[in-house]
Amino acid sequence: xxxxxxxxQFNIIAKEYDVNRKKFIPCFVDFYENTTEFIASNxxxxxxxxxxxxxxxxxxxxxxxxxxxxxxxxxxxxEEMLKVAKxxxxxxxxxxxxxxxxxxxxPTEESDVIISALSIHHLHDNDKKELFKRVYxxxxxxxxxxxYDQFCAGTNMLDGWLDTYWEKGLQNSGLTENDLELWRERRxxxxxxxxxxxxxxxxxxxFKQVKCLYSCGKFSVIIAIKxxxx
Numbered sequence: 001x002x003x004x005x006x007x008x009q010f011n012i013i014a015k016e017y018d019v020n021r022k023k024f025i026p027c028f029v030d031f032y033e034n035t036t037e038f039i040a041s042n043x044x045x046x047x048x049x050x051x052x053x054x055x056x057x058x059x060x061x062x063x064x065x066x067x068x069x070x071x072x073x074x075x076x077x078x079e080e081m082l083k084v085a086k087x088x089x090x091x092x093x094x095x096x097x098x099x100x101x102x103x104x105x106x107p108t109e110e111s112d113v114i115i116s117a118l119s120i121h122h123l124h125d126n127d128k129k130e131l132f133k134r135v136y137x138x139x140x141x142x143x144x145x146x147x148y149d150q151f152c153a154g155t156n157m158l159d160g161w162l163d164t165y166w167e168k169g170l171q172n173s174g175l176t177e178n179d180l181e182l183w184r185e186r187r188x189x190x191x192x193x194x195x196x197x198x199x200x201x202x203x204x205x206x207f208k209q210v211k212c213l214y215s216c217g218k219f220s221v222i223i224a225i226k227x228x229x230x
Contacts, residue, residue, distance in 0.1 A: 021058065023173040024183065025118075026166075027216040031148060032062050032117070035214045035221045039146060040066035046112035047071060052102040053119025057085030059148060060095070063115060070094070073109060075102045103127050106138050114139065117148040121192045125201075128193065132205040136226060144225045145207070147198070150218045154194035162218050195220050 022028040036059075046067060051060045054074035064072065072095045076082050082097050089095040098107060103123055114135050120128060135145050153159045170180060193201075195212055199222060202210045207224035214221040 020175060020179060023175050023179075024170065025219060026169055026173075027219055030214060030216065031219050031221065032059065035148070036062045036066070038213065039223065043113075043144070045070070048073065048109060048111045049113045049115060050107060050109075050111040051075065052114060052116040053122075054085060055081040055117075055119070057082075057088045057095075059115055059117035060085070061088060063113075064089075064095075071109075072096065073098065073107050073111070075100055075107065077101050103131055106134055110140065111138060112140065112143050114143075114145045115148070116146075118150060120147055121149050121151070122189055124191050125193055125197070128198070129201050129205070132202055132207075132224075136206040136224075139226045141226055141228075144223060145202075146221065146223050148219075148221045149198075150190070150192060151195045151198065151220055152192040152218075154196065166218055192218075195222070198222060 021032075025031055040063070048071045049060070049063055049067065050073045051057070051063075052075055054060055054076050055078065057074055060072050060074055064070075072089075074082065074085050074095065075098045076085075077099065079099050082099060085095075086097060120131065123131065132145075139145065153162050170183070175183075195215065199210050199212065202222065202224040205224075207226060208230055209225035209227050210222065212220055212222050
């Protein structure tokens with residue numbers, strides 16, 4: 001099964017994942033930290049934050065810095081990745097974990113904020129649409145979904161530009177050849193849509209406030225708020 005391939009690939013690189021993030025994501029600080037700070041400075045304190053495809057808990061860590069009293073639920077199919085997250089948050093009693101396929105099932109707990117980082121692009125478009133509908137239904141009014149992810153450009157020519165530029169940067173980043181080979185294997189699992197396509201999917205799911213907050217090359221952050229306001 002494809003889910004098993006994703007689980008296998010990310011279990012392989014669990015320990016090295018955080019160490020190499022800044023090399024794989026050239027806009028790391030803006031993408032992870034600054035965009036999260038911007039969102040956090042404009043929202044009410046959430047009771048519960050759910051992290052889909054949480055991996056090592058890196059994205060949850062940046063949210064935790066702003067909301068240390070919130071309840072965090074980290075979901076991932078890769079057990080080894082979540083083991084790293086458990087080490088990261090070992091001293092905390094407000095962080096919980098679930099080894100599950102979030103594309104099939106969301107947690108039963110109520111959640112004010114649902115986040116995801118560099119995970120949903122592994123889903124086929126139809127699965128993305130179904131997930132976004134479940135996310136919308138799960139959120140309370142004024143709840144929000146934030147997706148930090150990688151996207152294609154939407155045309156073959158511009159996709160080539162983005163991919164070539166990214167790979168050239170990685171070759172000069174200090175990553176080992178083994179790191180790059182594992183990355184190329186993981187890339188085979190990618191099913192990127194364009195930023196514009198995902199914004200439209202979220203609107204069709206019911207979200208009326210959808211906005212790209214940050215974009216650089218292949219990496220963008222989209223926020224979708226469940227509200228009656230246009």
